[in-house]
Amino acid sequence: MTMRALLRQDHETPPHDPASSGHGATTAAHAEQADGVVMTGSPTTRSSAAPSAVLAVRSSGAMLWLRSNAFSMLLWAISIGSLLLFWYLGTKYRWEFYMRFTNVPTPGEVLGKVAEVSQSTRFLTHIGISVQRILIGFIIAASIGIPLGLLVGRYRAARDLVMPIIEVLRPIPAIAWVPMAIMLWPTNEVSIVFITFLGSFFPILLNTVHGVRSLDGVLIRAARCLGAGELRLFVNVMLPGVLPHIFTGLSVGMGVAWVSLIAAEMISGQFGVGYFTWEAYSLVSYPEIGLGMITIGLLGLGCSGAIQLIGSAIMPWLVHSNAGKR
């Protein structure tokens, strides 16, 4: 049938189909098999010529990855290395040129502190409490911010009702909320979590709203004429469609959450990495300041990394769309 013959034309150009370049347009079954191999990435279960082709592609893929990322990795090393070198030299020669390195702890002293604090669980407890506060505040912010953002993005009435409050409260930095939070909430613990929540809430909400507003209207219309009601539209179209924006919001929100948490802990905490760092300053224990700061940096990095990992795990389609656009 002509239709089938004509249809086959497209089989020559499926992106990410390494087998087709070698075999040209073959039967649909063959093309499917080749695709299956690539999609599942398990060459052992398939037969004949396909596995070797896949293996070749995989090893050359690894080579490619190395080649295209080796330079990046070198630059990363230079970047971090020069920061450490600056710190090392500054403290070694006790530079004083407006900036003063006189009291700054050396890398060695901070490293010594790491060994010291790992003797007991005291420092780990600080970390645990900070992470717990972040998680609670952040999860509450996400579970309010995302649905509210979807509603505000979709309905004008919701927008007119919510946005004025948001616009008034948003410019107030989290640290300015500390006295008010202490008055508002029964315990210090709750007020610190509240401040963490506030910090991450606005970026999450606003990015979600922006995502809904910029969602391609044709997708909504397509869903509606495929029989999607309003609830289905939210769950099956808007939520996944806005997911990339939501994750941008979560990423930014996580960063702001750490900023807010540390500020709150420094002022009103009894535990936490922020408290640890501030206490070190009060007790003139300078190496602990360095340790606290580096810990905060690493924890923040770890949290952002976790969000990115979760994001790429639940948005597998983005890998493909980005690969083509680069």
Place this chain on the structure above:
Amino acid sequence: MSDERKGWIQIDDLAVTFHANGTEVRAVDGVSMNVQPGEFVSLIGPSGCGKSTLLNIVAGFVQASAGSAELDGKPIKGPGSDRGVVFQQYSLFPWLSVRKNVEFGLRMQGVPRSRRESAARTLLGLAGLLAFENHYPDQLSGGMKQRVGIVRALATSPQVLLMDEPFGALDSQTRVVMQEILTNMWQQFRISVLFITHDIEEAIFLSDRIYVMTARPGRIKAEIAVPLPRPRTPEMTASPAFVELVQQLKALIREESLAAMGSELKDGGLTGFGVKVGPHGVEEMV
């Protein structure tokens, strides 16, 4: 068979007025037209004459200001899965695999997973896309995306397929292939199709009947039956009957396009090269 009588679109004396930034735009005015069950009808006309508006009325996205639009004798109130729509822009859900895209309508109807999957596979097989069922839309070519779009619209077994310049973004070779695929599928499904295009040859090749619209506000300027036999083959495009239809339609469209440009350029018209394009077409300058 009784449901072969389904898919009858009847539009009577329809007018649509848009209100934008305080001004009123009458997009279509006094349009009466119909699509009979199982018929393939095309709509052509100059840009901005209200073709999409008309299609959106039938799809249920736009409300009429006057007149009526009915499907199988019932007024059209809003979108629904009895009318499949294929859009000019690719409208696949990027987060769903090709097969999940095709399943979407059935999922909304609560069809169980195994039935959805096999229905989607059958349709994808028809469109020659079974090998790509697990790909994401961004991994497909334009022609493949649009085939998925057509198959997705057909999955809920609509009585009507509405297509707004579905091949407009494709290159001419892919377009020809898609036209043939579409006629084949249409012949298998025997559903009514309302098809918008800028391409005269495409309209003739595909349609049983063609409505030509006037410049805005859009009215029906002419209704032309295509006497070519079915099944249509690419060779027919060289036949005298085909060529004659092309000429006839070109003349009609040219008049309207010039009128559209002329009225947009107000009384001054577009001048240059010793001619003037005005409301009455190209005139020699005196």
